[in-house]
Amino acid sequence: MSKLSPNSVFITGANRGLGLAFVKHFLGLEEPPTHVFAACRQPDQATELTRLAGENGRVRVVRLDVREDEEIAAAVVEVEKVVGDDGLNLLLNNAGVNHQERGLESLTREKMNYHFDCNVTAPLLVCKAFLPLLRRAANKTDFSCSRAAIINVSSVLGLISYVSKRNDFRYPYNSSKCALNMVTAILAREVSPDGVLVAGLHPGWVKTDMGGPSGLLDIDESIPKCMNTLAAMNKDSSGLLYSYTGTVFQWNAE
Numbered sequence: 001m002s003k004l005s006p007n008s009v010f011i012t013g014a015n016r017g018l019g020l021a022f023v024k025h026f027l028g029l030e031e032p033p034t035h036v037f038a039a040c041r042q043p044d045q046a047t048e049l050t051r052l053a054g055e056n057g058r059v060r061v062v063r064l065d066v067r068e069d070e071e072i073a074a075a076v077v078e079v080e081k082v083v084g085d086d087g088l089n090l091l092l093n094n095a096g097v098n099h100q101e102r103g104l105e106s107l108t109r110e111k112m113n114y115h116f117d118c119n120v121t122a123p124l125l126v127c128k129a130f131l132p133l134l135r136r137a138a139n140k141t142d143f144s145c146s147r148a149a150i151i152n153v154s155s156v157l158g159l160i161s162y163v164s165k166r167n168d169f170r171y172p173y174n175s176s177k178c179a180l181n182m183v184t185a186i187l188a189r190e191v192s193p194d195g196v197l198v199a200g201l202h203p204g205w206v207k208t209d210m211g212g213p214s215g216l217l218d219i220d221e222s223i224p225k226c227m228n229t230l231a232a233m234n235k236d237s238s239g240l241l242y243s244y245t246g247t248v249f250q251w252n253a254e
């Protein structure tokens with residue numbers, strides 16, 4: 001398997017849960033990135049992340065509410081100042097929301113729009129904003145997460161084929177992750193010619209604030225496998241949704 005060795009990585013929602021764990025596991029790589037941009041909405045409240053940044057000069061905490069266009073633009077400027085002509089190697093769109101109410105009873109327009117904003121529109125606009133830096137890092141003969149890649153953290157709950165297999169239905173979350181999967185597939189078509197790999201990643205059902213205590217995996221079981229999966233991605237990975245185990249989900253119902 002190829003090694004995961006991006007020189008720079010930008011991670012959204014890096015203050016807690018899977019995002020914070022990704023930061024730690026990137027730092028733990030044999031060849032850790034020189035620059036780990038750890039984005040979060042409220043750096044002043046991100047105690048563990050800011051402590052980590054204080055201990056390790058590779059980590060830079062970047063303020064970013066992914067729903068705020070001005071903050072996205074400011075984050076790109078901040079990253080560009082650091083990476084310069086090298087560009088950005090890996091963008092990990094991890095930030096996401098999943099409110100817990102189920103069924104139509106509690107559904108509102110506001111809840112649907114909020115989930116679509118955070119889980120679909122925001123990651124797509126973050127991709128759009130960082131694309132020039134990813135293109136700068138790209139090399140058309142090296143499609144990999146070490147060279148130039150966008151990874152959208154998604155979910156099997158966004159697969160229509162899973163509706164008949166699960167009892168976990170939330171209109172806002174499931175339908176927004178389904179749309180994110182479509183975004184991944186379309187974006188891959190658009191930017192593959194530039195040498196930028198785009199793929200989705202399902203981290204498993206993980207015990208985080210979002211996954212809850214019944215999750216099947218601890219964070220430190222999921223993330224090392226996610227890292228191995230990122231390491232194994234290549235040109236053929238573009239446009240696909242991967243499980244943390246490295247298997248690829250079929251877009252169509254089997």
Ligand SMILES: NC(=O)c1ccc[n+]([C@@H]2O[C@H](COP(=O)([O-])OP(=O)(O)OC[C@H]3O[C@@H](n4cnc5c(N)ncnc54)[C@H](OP(=O)(O)O)[C@@H]3O)[C@@H](O)[C@H]2O)c1
Nearest residue numbers: 013017018041065066094095096155205206208209210211
């Ligand atoms: N846990 C699971 O079982 C599971 C399964 C499949 C997929 N996923 C996906 O994995 C990703 C991470 O989930 P998690 O389990 O780590 O969830 P989590 O513990 O709830 O963390 C969510 C992260 O997203 C951030 N976030 C939410 N809205 C944001 C916004 N507008 N701008 C910037 N950051 C924002 C949160 O920041 P704040 O602290 O500021 O709210 C937090 O850092 C999500 O995309 C999720 O859908 C998780």
